[in-house]
Amino acid sequence: MKGMNAITGRAIADLDHLYQSVGKIASTPLASCIKRRTFGSDLFSYVDAANNGATRTRLYAAIATALMLWEPRITLTRVQLVADESDTDGKAFIDIEGFTTVSGDAVRTRVPLNLGNIA
Incomplete structure (x- = not known):
């Protein structure tokens, strides 16, 4: 699938587009998109x-539920919370692994959790 890089505005495709989509789904709070209230994940209800x-x-x-609902190009095999022990700010990440349903390629991405920046 082809799309646009959310930061640069340039064209992206294949795994780059998939990784951007996975990050967007995981980092968007439910009901925050006005025209797509079910888009995003319930991740933010676990902040405290x-x-x-x-x-x-x-x-x-x-x-996993959000990705199964909104990203049909990935089949998950693993979702794991990873804390950065070397960072004093207590940053955390979600490691997501699986394979694409399009080509069968293995995929692995890390989504940063910026839970402290929720408005």
């Missing part, structure tokens, strides 16, 4: 939740 296994499972499910 306890850091335990149950919350992580719900977080993984929120991302």
Whole structure:
């Protein structure tokens, strides 16, 4: 699939477009798009939740559900929360792995969680 790079405005395609789409879906709060209220993930409802296994499972499910609904080009095999131990700001990332339904290529991307910047 072809599309446009959200930062530069240049044309992008294939895995670059898929990675941009995955990041956009995971980082968009539900109901924040006026014309597409169901677009995005429920990830942001876990901002102040306890850091335990149950919350992580719900977080993984929120991302997997959003990607299954909005991105038919990817079949997920793994979703994992990763904390940057070397950073004192406590940055976290979501690692997403799977394969494309178009070509069968393996895909792996890391989506930064900027939960502190939610307006």
